[in-house]
Amino acid sequence: MLDESVAFTKTTQTLSMPGRQRGLSLISLIFIGVIAIMLLTIGFKLVPSLIEYLAIDKAVQRVKNEGGTVHDIRSAFDRFATIEDIKSISGKDLDVTKDADGIVVSFAYSYSVPLTDNVRLVIDYSGSTRDRHGKVP
Numbered sequence: 001m002l003d004e005s006v007a008f009t010k011t012t013q014t015l016s017m018p019g020r021q022r023g024l025s026l027i028s029l030i031f032i033g034v035i036a037i038m039l040l041t042i043g044f045k046l047v048p049s050l051i052e053y054l055a056i057d058k059a060v061q062r063v064k065n066e067g068g069t070v071h072d073i074r075s076a077f078d079r080f081a082t083i084e085d086i087k088s089i090s091g092k093d094l095d096v097t098k099d100a101d102g103i104v105v106s107f108a109y110s111y112s113v114p115l116t117d118n119v120r121l122v123i124d125y126s127g128s129t130r131d132r133h134g135k136v137p
Helices: 002-016 026-063 070-084
Strands: 095-099 102-114 120-128
Touching: 026 070, 026 102, 026 120, 070 095
Parallel strands: none
Antiparallel strands: 095 102, 102 120
């Protein structure tokens, strides 16, 4: 009988005094949620600038082969910019040069993304029809 009472008190003590708890508290869960929402908001604001950069890069790759003169290349880019709704740069912002291997078209611009009232994120984009090894594709 004594053994049963000792076993009963040990069982009740272990149930009433839990060991180290694991998991997130409510405050840490809210903190992680706020950080995740802030990062997602910034990411959603950056997606349009990335899409526009990819459209500019694709348009520059296309217009490189369309004309032999600087004016032809710039006017072809303006046509593509109208179709693709490119607002950041125009044909006059393109740097068109001739290299030993052919025509190289390059561009560079800054894109400003407003985060809050007085905070902005500025991204510098640049690209060229020259590949990384110095050869024209």
